[in-house]
Amino acid sequence: MQVPFLDLRVQNNSIMPEIQAALSPIIENAQFILGPAVEAFEKDFAAYIGTRECVGLNNGTSALHMALLALGVQPGDEIITTPHTWISTSWAISYVGAKPVYVDIDPQTYNLDPARVKSAITSKTKVILPVHLYGQAADVVQLRSIADEHGLALLEDAAQAHGAKQAGRRIGSIGHVGSFSFYPGKNLGAFGEGGAIVTDDPKIASHVRRLRDHAQDGRHNHVEIGFNTRMEGVQGAVLKAKLPHLDGWNARRREHAAQYTESLKNTPGIILPSCPAAEGHVWHLYVVQVESMDRELFRTKLAERGIATGVHYPTAVPLQPAYQYLGHKPGDFPIAERVMSRCVSLPMFAELTREQVAYTATAIREVLAAGN
Numbered sequence: 001m002q003v004p005f006l007d008l009r010v011q012n013n014s015i016m017p018e019i020q021a022a023l024s025p026i027i028e029n030a031q032f033i034l035g036p037a038v039e040a041f042e043k044d045f046a047a048y049i050g051t052r053e054c055v056g057l058n059n060g061t062s063a064l065h066m067a068l069l070a071l072g073v074q075p076g077d078e079i080i081t082t083p084h085t086w087i088s089t090s091w092a093i094s095y096v097g098a099k100p101v102y103v104d105i106d107p108q109t110y111n112l113d114p115a116r117v118k119s120a121i122t123s124k125t126k127v128i129l130p131v132h133l134y135g136q137a138a139d140v141v142q143l144r145s146i147a148d149e150h151g152l153a154l155l156e157d158a159a160q161a162h163g164a165k166q167a168g169r170r171i172g173s174i175g176h177v178g179s180f181s182f183y184p185g186k187n188l189g190a191f192g193e194g195g196a197i198v199t200d201d202p203k204i205a206s207h208v209r210r211l212r213d214h215a216q217d218g219r220h221n222h223v224e225i226g227f228n229t230r231m232e233g234v235q236g237a238v239l240k241a242k243l244p245h246l247d248g249w250n251a252r253r254r255e256h257a258a259q260y261t262e263s264l265k266n267t268p269g270i271i272l273p274s275c276p277a278a279e280g281h282v283w284h285l286y287v288v289q290v291e292s293m294d295r296e297l298f299r300t301k302l303a304e305r306g307i308a309t310g311v312h313y314p315t316a317v318p319l320q321p322a323y324q325y326l327g328h329k330p331g332d333f334p335i336a337e338r339v340m341s342r343c344v345s346l347p348m349f350a351e352l353t354r355e356q357v358a359y360t361a362t363a364i365r366e367v368l369a370a371g372n
């Protein structure tokens, strides 16, 4: 049996007529950049997340970048964030000339640890920037109260957590700004690059709207240094057509996660992801820690059985060459580094079958039993 890590074609084929109907007007009317399809998606996505505003952008990295600019971050400001994430979270901090201040993660959720965040706050801190890693909600309720107490902004990197909830509210709506990516492999994916910010603050939304379109305030009046970070019409149309399916797709991911957990529980040599309140996790990835054998050997043995896996992510961001200038060394983030040295992402997408999950779980038990 073949078990791909991710197969976008099944999902696209299942809604092809809806997608084609959504795309025709874009092509017929040649509304390729922004336009009515992007506006309609922004309206729907804001309603879905539960914020007043949504601004469509060209990708999730830009969304974080534009959000930090609109939050007024200045060169030299400090932003507290996680070492365990996709690099974009830190890129955005660097783009605005701020300094990323990394604190270690919670060993259960792999997300920012609020207690460590609190002790990292200085007079230069401006923003707390958590990531809802693998689709699991970070403790943003607590982080929001820490931010409010210290007069800081909370920016949620929700690129992996479309539809997750905490305290009954959608992830992205608890911080001052939420940032999303619609990279094709995300839980809600475009037909190319895409991103957005959501917020209840109309000033932040209108600032990002201006920034994304060359900082124009009226045609040919550029009021500050601007960007071209606009969402394309095609992406707005595809995302609007896909959004009504998101909760259903996330429900399927939860079923697969429950099946993995049930089939792999009590298996020696492996640590399973923590299973919090169901609504708090949308299982962008199902990530295990391989304790008893070499990670690459484990992955190779699974690949030999037709099962594709991934590693998200192998190196703590502060230990990347790009961030060498901060002077961190191995051992500075022991929890994140341990998780990152052992983590393996199992196949996960809505259209996986029960047979594929069962086959993968059985293969994992066999590979671990055989050992190195």
Ligand SMILES: *Cc1c(COP(=O)(O)O)cnc(C)c1O
Residues within 6 Å of the ligand: 059, 060, 061, 062, 085, 086, 088, 089, 131, 157, 159, 160, 180, 181, 182, 183, 193, 194, 195
């Ligand atoms: C995907 C991702 C991003 C960046 O999104 P792009 O659309 O690829 O630019 C940012 N943060 C996290 C945590 C991500 O997973």
